[in-house]
Amino acid sequence: MSSIENTKPVAVPFEEIEKQREYIQLVRSIIDRQFAEPPKAFVHTYGCQGNVSDGERLEGMLEEMGYCLVDELDGADLVLYNTCAIREHAEDRVFGNVGALKSMKSANKNMKILLCGCMMQQEHIAQKIRKSYPFVDIVFGTHVIHKLPEFLYINLSKGKKVCEIPDEKGVIAEELPVHRDSNFKAWLPVMYGCNNFCSYCIVPYVRGRERSRDPELIVAEAKQLVEQGYKEITLLGQNVNSYGKNPDYGCNFSELLRRINAIEGDFIIRFMTSHPKDCTYELLDTMASCEKVAKHLHLPFQSGSNRVLDVMNRRYTREKYLDLLGYAYSKMPELSVTSDVIVGFPGETYEEFRETVTLVEEAKFTSMYTFIFSSREGTVASKMPDPVSREEKGRWFRELLDAQEFIAAKRTASMVGKTYRVLCESVSKGGLIEGRTQGNIIIEFPADKSVIGTFREVKVTESLTWILKGELI
Ligand code: SAH
Ligand code: SF4
Ligand code: F3S
Numbered sequence: 001m002s003s004i005e006n007t008k009p010v011a012v013p014f015e016e017i018e019k020q021r022e023y024i025q026l027v028r029s030i031i032d033r034q035f036a037e038p039p040k041a042f043v044h045t046y047g048c049q050g051n052v053s054d055g056e057r058l059e060g061m062l063e064e065m066g067y068c069l070v071d072e073l074d075g076a077d078l079v080l081y082n083t084c085a086i087r088e089h090a091e092d093r094v095f096g097n098v099g100a101l102k103s104m105k106s107a108n109k110n111m112k113i114l115l116c117g118c119m120m121q122q123e124h125i126a127q128k129i130r131k132s133y134p135f136v137d138i139v140f141g142t143h144v145i146h147k148l149p150e151f152l153y154i155n156l157s158k159g160k161k162v163c164e165i166p167d168e169k170g171v172i173a174e175e176l177p178v179h180r181d182s183n184f185k186a187w188l189p190v191m192y193g194c195n196n197f198c199s200y201c202i203v204p205y206v207r208g209r210e211r212s213r214d215p216e217l218i219v220a221e222a223k224q225l226v227e228q229g230y231k232e233i234t235l236l237g238q239n240v241n242s243y244g245k246n247p248d249y250g251c252n253f254s255e256l257l258r259r260i261n262a263i264e265g266d267f268i269i270r271f272m273t274s275h276p277k278d279c280t281y282e283l284l285d286t287m288a289s290c291e292k293v294a295k296h297l298h299l300p301f302q303s304g305s306n307r308v309l310d311v312m313n314r315r316y317t318r319e320k321y322l323d324l325l326g327y328a329y330s331k332m333p334e335l336s337v338t339s340d341v342i343v344g345f346p347g348e349t350y351e352e353f354r355e356t357v358t359l360v361e362e363a364k365f366t367s368m369y370t371f372i373f374s375s376r377e378g379t380v381a382s383k384m385p386d387p388v389s390r391e392e393k394g395r396w397f398r399e400l401l402d403a404q405e406f407i408a409a410k411r412t413a414s415m416v417g418k419t420y421r422v423l424c425e426s427v428s429k430g431g432l433i434e435g436r437t438q439g440n441i442i443i444e445f446p447a448d449k450s451v452i453g454t455f456r457e458v459k460v461t462e463s464l465t466w467i468l469k470g471e472l473i
Pocket of ligand 1: 087201300341342371
């Protein structure tokens with residue numbers, strides 16, 4: 001596992017990317033010989049948008065190698081699970097799904113099973129896969145996703161299993177092919193890794209040190225997306241507020257937002273995740289003044305108790321958090337704030353948990369992702385005494401959800417009668433069009449499918465707790 005110190009990020013050398021392009025061609029020729037029609041590849045990504053973005057690059061490389069991407073597992077010639085390690089539940093799901101592939105593989109001996117992503121970056125997991133799931137062909141860590149063509153070539157040409165999990169500080173691989181899942185919403189990573197080592201979190205161990213992409217490349221990619229017709233660009237990083245610190249490009253996150261905002265075109269900019277310790281008034285002022293930046297701030301607070309925040313190693317206080325929100329709401333009265341919170345951190349008392357509830361009541365989040373603490377091997381919190389039972393934590397969890405539900409319902413009710421500019425995204429189960437407001441609240445309304453991928457004015461006619469109903473103007 002990586003150590004804490006900062007290091008200069010290493011770009012994957014141009015020659016290495018070129019070498020992978022050659023492997024793409026080699027795999028292509030093997031596939032052309034072996035298959036009458038393009039083999040089917042099923043890729044599933046778990047976890048955060050950063051991982052989804054990696055998944056789009058893995059898909060891009062598979063496509064270039066001659067695979068046809070499919071949505072159905074049945075009949076796939078290649079299955080790739082891009083995994084997440086954030087909580088135990090995420091890992092259990094992967095083990096379950098990999099186990100289920102065994103019978104598929106006995107029916108189709110040529111089927112290839114590949115595992116990558118954050119979970120695989122952990123040595124104890126890789127060992128368990130080797131021991132208990134010997135039918136898996138290729139396992140690789142988060143720092144070598146650009147080497148997928150080489151791994152496949154070795155496996156297809158020599159029949160050898162591959163397992164490559166280098167323990168690196170992290171690299172940046174530019175210029176990989178990408179298969180975007182949507183043609184109007186795009187993920188745009190601005191940085192990788194994390195240096196914060198919140199005591200409960202596995203991310204810094206599996207994603208390496210924080211490293212920012214060159215702003216010139218980010219702006220160029222954003223321009224290209226806008227030219228291709230993308231309507232929403234989401235900038236990604238575990239802590240976007242420290243963008244540009246390592247290496248120092250002379251461009252902080254606010255400046256990056258301003259540069260992307262200056263690109264001509266009709267599109268909106270989102271970003272996540274912001275860390276309260278690095279969130280500045282400058283960022284909030286920039287959000288307020290940049291017309292293309294959605295007035296939505298995802299600002300995880302994790303706990304309302306200063307003692308718990310301290311042992312979580314979050315490095316801000318409840319007061320600082322509420323001050324940031326106060327400033328943000330004063331600059332952007334319509335701002336929608338969402339957050340993440342952990343219930344039942346080791347040693348948290350009921351009184352401390354109640355401080356989380358009162359913070360939620362004060363903060364007026366539009367929605368919140370609530371998690372019960374999950375112990376992650378190798379983290380500091382995994383060694384802390386954790387006396388509160390799972391049942392008790394479950395009761396706290398429901399108490400918190402009830403508090404948030406009441407607030408969310410009030411918020412959505414206050415939107416009835418108003419008109420919002422909405423990006424139309426998909427068709428709901430009930431046959432309505434589903435879109436999102438700038439504040440990231442889902443709104444459903446009757447309309448023709450042809451509106452998907454465009455901005456429309458929608459008037460809110462009804463509020464359910466978390467979502468809105470409306471009509472096209
Ligand atoms: N970089 C982001 C969070 C990424 S992980 C940030 O710092 O805000 C997404 C969320 O998962 C976290 O905000 C946290 O609420 C939750 N999480 C992370 N590790 C967890 C753990 N061990 N148990 C429960 N929830 C966890
Ligand atoms: Fe995890 Fe904290 Fe980094 Fe977020 S900031 S990824 S919670 S260590
Ligand atoms: Fe999961 Fe890795 Fe993201 S642990 S949340 S996929 S960075």
